[in-house]
Amino acid sequence: MxxxxxxxxxxxxxxxxxxxxxxxxxxxxxxxxxxxxxxxxxxxxxxxxxxxxxxxxxxxxxxxxxxxxxxxxxxxxxxxxxxxxxxxxxxxxxxxxxxxxxxxxxxxxxxxxxxxxxxxxxxxxxxxxxxxxxxxxxxxxxxxxxxxxxxxxxxxxxxxxxxxxxxxxxxxxxxxxxxARENKGTGKAAVDLGETILMACVFDDGTIMFYSGRLVKAVRRYWQKVRASLKQNSRRWKETAHREKKQVEHLLHVTTSHFIAECVRRGVKEIVVGNLNGIRESVDYGDRLNQRLHVWPYRKVVNMLKYKGALVEILVRDDVDEKSTSITCHACGKVMASNRRHRGLYACSCGWKAQADVNGALNIYERAYQVSPVKGSSGRVARPAAVSFLLGWHGVAEPKRGNKAPRASV
Structure with a gap:
């Protein structure tokens, strides 16, 4: 069990x-x-x-x-x-x-x-x-x-x-x-974790889904600005830190639950997530970006996927090395950081074009299963389905309709 x-x-x-x-x-x-x-x-x-x-x-x-x-x-x-x-x-x-x-x-x-x-x-x-x-x-x-x-x-x-x-x-x-709930599926999926795109997900039939991480970033930025004017470790400082933690965890729960439900619907039996162990120690992007990297909740996302997947008999692995997956061309295998263009576009001289996180997820899938769900394509991949959520009970971007429940738009 x-x-x-x-x-x-x-x-x-x-x-x-x-x-x-x-x-x-x-x-x-x-x-x-x-x-x-x-x-x-x-x-x-x-x-x-x-x-x-x-x-x-x-x-x-x-x-x-x-x-x-x-x-x-x-x-x-x-x-x-x-x-x-x-x-x-x-x-x-x-x-x-x-x-x-x-x-x-x-x-x-x-x-x-x-x-x-x-x-x-x-x-x-x-x-x-x-x-x-x-x-x-x-x-x-x-x-x-x-x-x-x-x-x-x-x-x-x-x-x-x-x-x-x-x-x-x-x-x-x-x-x-x-x-665990019985799962007779045989499908597979791969996930590339990121900051702006929290999860880029690729299924074995070539379907691609995005889960936005912009609201998580907005919540963190908002409460960090609030705490900047407060005395560190004061009662009010701790209260705002607690609210930030709860709101971020809520968003991660909503996101991972939606993805696992989608995997069940599509008959997925196994999910592979890129291994990010040691990423905080191995890169240095400067003080500002390093601070954002250190609050990136990727380990929470992986743990949530693992236990929620276990409840529906889906195995979640994070044993695939993610190194260079975002700068490697999925079509020809060329490794070149300059291929990552503006707004996350990955474009290679061989003709392959894709969103950079999608390119990374496809490479993770291929490393895990030695096969690609879109191999052979030299042009753009299919337009991904984007999933985002609204959080109606925090101080950032209150929805006009006053709907307190999180809503998904696909």
Whole structure:
């Protein structure tokens, strides 16, 4: 069964919320305590022992380890091990000048993680175990949650309680098993992710669809201008950041849901997305464009496509290298950056002309499946269908009709 992560809002009285925050603070103290002892060990011996046996020995010396569930304490221990493993890997490649992983801030609230035990979910009611060693004697807490409707799951595999710095609220995240809807399709599709064109999609019959990213850019620009006049990390600053995050996520959900529904209608069984890992570190377009690139939510788009595709038995892959796909001619294979002309037009001396994102999507499709849905064409590809959405509840370009629901125009 496919696994998806549900984000849920927690409804708890102030006493229970205070207990949860204290347990999360204990997780921070345990994380930092383990790091402190490992640093001390390195100064004394010149070595760092991150074996579970050694870390368990250190845990016995940390009084805060009794402030939350024992299995969750072990997961905090494993976080420290993974932090050191990542640090060693970076150090070996010469990519860091630090001497050890960094401490978490003293006022940080670390997530409480539960895997298969220590929690119970009955409908909208969640009960968490906090162990038997807390000083206040609280052994478990119970509270109500709510998540987006329409999701039916078989079993909750994992649960975590996390603090959202932007909203200032505690949230629950549930990893659940869902029953996928049967899909007998055999088709394929490729997606090229971008900024102005959020998704350029090519189907195996040569059909092309665009999903505009202009509204996402407009929302981000608007709230960035608002925050420019506010004190950083003030209450108002955080509120505007939260609104921006929610509005962008809403647009991404609407876009990806529409695309997956279109794939189901067309009998698509597999989607391939170009792999963009490391793009932020590998390019430098100047301060202004770099800032836009760093807020580009491509990873959110990929994750949404993956879990929404899993619900309808569509495999979403992002293992195809996207390097040079936007500057490579799909017809003759010539690689030339100057072929990308004004307004995203790609034009090659061989006669091939296409929108640049379409050209990239076609190249991704061919790399993934060793065949092109439009191979043999030396002229323009078919005119793509453009899909855009209106967001009627933010401060940018309010629709005149006052329609609050997002509308798609194809």
């Amino acid at each position: 496919p696994l998806i992560t549900l984000k849920a809002q927690i409804y708890a009285d102030p006493q229970i919320e205070a207990v949860l925050k204290d347990a999360m603070f204990c997780a921070t103290k345990v994380y930092n305590g383990l790091l402190w002892h490992l640093r001390k060990e390195y100064k004394e011996t010149g070595r760092v022992n991150i074996s579970r046996k050694n870390l368990n020995r250190i845990l016995k010396e940390l009084p805060r380890a009794k402030g939350y569930y024992s299995m969750s304490v072990q997961l905090t221990r494993d976080e420290v091990r993974e932090a050191y493993k990542s640090f060693f890997a970076l150090k070996k490649k010469g990519l860091t000048q630090h001497e050890a992983p960094g401490f978490r801030r003293k006022n940080c609230l670390s997530p409480l993680k539960y895997v298969q035990s220590g929690f119970r979910v009955d409908g909208d009611r969640v009960t968490l175990s906090l162990g038997t060693g807390r000083e206040d004697g609280v052994k478990q807490v119970s509270f109500r949650i709510s998540h987006r409707p329409g999701i039916e799951y078989e079993r909750v595999r994992e649960l975590s309680i996390a603090y959202d710095k932007v909203s200032g609220q505690i949230e629950a995240r549930l990893v659940v098993e869902v029953k």
